[in-house]
Every structure is written in C-alpha cells, then in structure tokens.
Amino acid sequence: MRRKKDNKRVGDELEEQQETRLRLPRKNEVFGIVIAVVGGSRMRVSCKDGKERICRIPGKLKNKIWVKDGDVVLVEPWPIEGDTKGDIVYRYTPLQANALRQKGFI
Structure with missing residues (x-):
C-alpha cells in the first residue's frame, strides 16, 4: 500500500522556523503594494512615498517572480x-x- 504524501513542501517548515534576513530598500528603492495586474508583465503599484506607479518586471526576473494583487x-x-x-x-x-509590518516599515 502506498502512503499519501503530505501537501506541504519541504521548504515551508524551514521558512516558518527560521527568521530570515529581510531585504531592505537600497538607495533609490521604495516599498510598494500591488494594486492591479495590468498585463504584459506590468503592475499598478501604490508606493510608500505616496505615488502610484506603473511598474514592470524586468526580463531577468520575469520567470523567477510571480506577483499577484496585494503582494508587497x-x-x-x-x-x-x-x-x-x-x-x-x-x-x-x-x-x-x-515581519515588515511588525517592524513598522510598511
């Protein structure tokens, strides 16, 4: 008989246990929250500096990052x-x- 596999991925447990270092904004970078997916790898983002921008995902990150509405x-x-x-x-x-919300960055 075969056992059913757990639906959890292996990395999920490690991510919950370890506190990872957070990547903070460098020079000329701001936090933002995705409002809408416009299409063509473009998103409408509400930035922390009070401006709303149309942002694109550069080609080198296009297949590595999957961005949805509400993502930081x-x-x-x-x-x-x-x-x-x-x-x-x-x-x-x-x-x-x-973690960013708890530390007051967002």
Missing part, C-alpha cells in the same frame, strides 16, 4: 518619468511582509 514589492523608480513608472526589483513572501 520593492520598486526602483525610473530615472526619467520616475513619478509614474518603475521596475519591480523584489517580491516579499507573506511571512516577510508580516
């Missing part, structure tokens, strides 16, 4: 049209987002 992300505004456009640099996991 790091945004790097463009040098030109930086008030309205930017790049998504990093997506936080739900556990990391909760």
